[in-house]
Amino acid sequence: MHDVAIVGAGPVGLFLACELGLAGCSVLVLEREPEPGSPWRTEPLGTRGLSATSLEAFHRRGMLDQLLAASGAEPVTSPETDAPQPPHIVGHFAGTVLDPAKVELGAWPYRLPTPAPEFLMTTLDAVESVLAERADKLGVEIRRGVTVDEIAQDEQGVTVHAGVQRYPARWLVGCDGGRSTVRKLAGFAFTGTEPLFTGYVMLAELEDPEKLTPGINLTATGTYLRLEAEGHLGMMDFDGGAFDRTQRLTREHLQEVLRRVSGTDVTLTGVTHASSFTDRAMRASTYRHGRILLAGDAAHIHSPLGGQGLNLGLADAVNLGWKLAATTRGQAPDGVLDSYAREREPIADSVLDWSRAQVAIMRPGSHTDAVQGLVRDLLATEDGTTYVFRRFTGAAIRHDLGGEHPLVGGNAPDFRFADGIHLGELMADGRGLALEFGTEDRLRGAVEGREDRLRHVGAPVRNDLGLGAVLIRPDGIVVWASDRGADPAGFERAVERWFGGPR
Incomplete structure (x- = not known):
């Protein structure tokens, strides 16, 4: 029996698998597709944007250089300045x-320069290749060509059925996309708003490409995008989502839509790849049923406007990974695993509204x-x-964690020490951090006996932003902070709340 089974070997499932493997859990990933790679995951159709928060997560796990290389991007050197840029x-x-x-x-006064870029255009294939390689090194088992058709759970664990095969695990996480089989089989409610448009993305040959203006174009009848790659087009047809994926996409239909939304008589002479989507915005009513959890598009779907989908899912994985690992090892204090849904569900709601607002403005x-x-x-x-x-x-x-300091609940600044080491480099082993920016060493005692979960570091930093000490979870979220010279009251309570008692 594995500690955790994950259904879905996309970026979210693989990042979660890496987090669990890093913590010493035995992990099985089940993927429906027999091979990792398709035209929908490589450039240009598989192109995606990663935000600063996602890139910071790769930085903190020592995978940023590999990701940049796989994405064809230049390596980023540590900034010379310690002031926000x-x-x-x-x-x-x-x-x-x-x-x-x-x-x-x-x-925002708690922002510092970091080796992680602000933004990166990459591909799903590049992200997945980096994560799959790391998962393999961590002992994660990935089985491809497995179609899940039944799930059964009891108080001891979950059994995943795929034909005659049985895969028992203590926990199951569905990371299998917007049409999640796990979500449906486990009976999660999935509610939200119905679509206003049908979107299309395609690689096509144009007889007269000069008739389409490059970039994003809002017209009197819809929206179209002519992207940098030759023949890479996107369209939004405000038809109430009438043309869904159950209908065959023909060249004639795509040309009709493109002519209508562009207001031109452009001609498609051929279509290599095409797919449709909608702006349906929905979320699972809860992210956990017993020993079954959801992350990524399995937990929430929305239109791709704003490029938030992949980043939202990766943040789910980062938030859930250490909590589920600590629970599996029997080290998680009461309520830590439940905090996953409590923290991530409001953020998903906010992103869904962000998407809805953009659709309303573009209609x-x-x-x-x-x-x-x-x-x-x-x-x-x-x-x-x-x-x-x-x-x-x-x-x-900002997660509502109840702390009074304005940094509590937010992402930790990437402090840089005198030797040039960044905070992110100290988090590669997946432990939390108790940082003291002085020489008094007042917090070390509360860390003793918890060194397998929490690391104490006492050293000055080049710019402490007026802080004296900070307690950071493995996902980079600050759960306690004290200003320079202030009494570190509440530190031990924060340690017990998030990291439990000593061994």
Whole structure:
């Protein structure tokens, strides 16, 4: 019997498997597809954007250099400065590209430079190859070509059925996408809002490509995107999601839609690959039923607007991994595993609303045109641009952990020590960190006996942001902080709450 079975070998399932394997759990990953690789996972159809928060997670597990290399990106060197730097990219909101120069850096005082880029264009294949290699080194077993058809659970564990095969495990996590078999078989409710549009993405040959304007184009009848790769097109047809994946995509249908939403008589002479999607926005009513949990698109779906889907799923995996590992090892205090759903469900709701808002603004119509103009004016301001940037990067995320310090519940700054080592490099083994930026060593005693879960580091840093000490979970979330010179009251309680008692 494995400690954890994961259904789905996409980025979310593989990252979760790596987190569990790092903690010493025995992990089995079951994947329906027989081989890892397809045109939908390589460039250009498999192109995805990773946000700063996701890249920070790769940095903290020592996988950033491999990811950059697999993505064809240049290695990132440690910044010389210890002061926050302006971003190079902000992203877009509802088709409006924003100006990085208008980001107000003073909007969040606990941001520090990091070797992780602000943003990375990569492919699903690149992400999965890096994670699969790491999973293999950690002893994770991946079985491909396995189609799950039944699930049974009791108080001791879960048995996954795939034809005549049986796969018992103590825990099961569904990371098997928006049409999750695990979610359906386990009886999770899945509710939300129905779609306003059918979206299409395709690789096609055009007789007259000059008739389509490059980039994102909002028109009187919909939206189309002409992307950098030759023949790589996207469309949004506001038909109420009428054309779903059960219908065959023909060249004639795709040409009809493209002509309608672009307002041109462009001609498709051939289609190599094509797929449709909608902006249906839904979430599982809970992320856990007994010993079965959900993560990634299995737990939430929404339109790809804003590029939040993959990043949201990876953050699920980072949040869940250490909690499920500690539970499996019998080291998790009461409520730690339940905090996964409590923390991640509100964030999913926020992302779903972020997606819905963009769809509403892009929907054709005279009233929408008026709203678009107003929104563009607001986004052109420093406040508007900064707001979108905080959402785009994940910097706005704050878990409600009950602490009084403003850093509690947020992502830990990437402090740099005098020898040049970054905080992220200290987290590669998956343990939490108790950091003291002085020489008094007042916190070491509370860490003793928990060294397998929590590491104490006492050393000055180049920019301590006015802090004296910080307690950080394995997922990089700050659960306690004390300003320089302040009494570290509450540290021991925070340690017990998140890391349990000593051995």
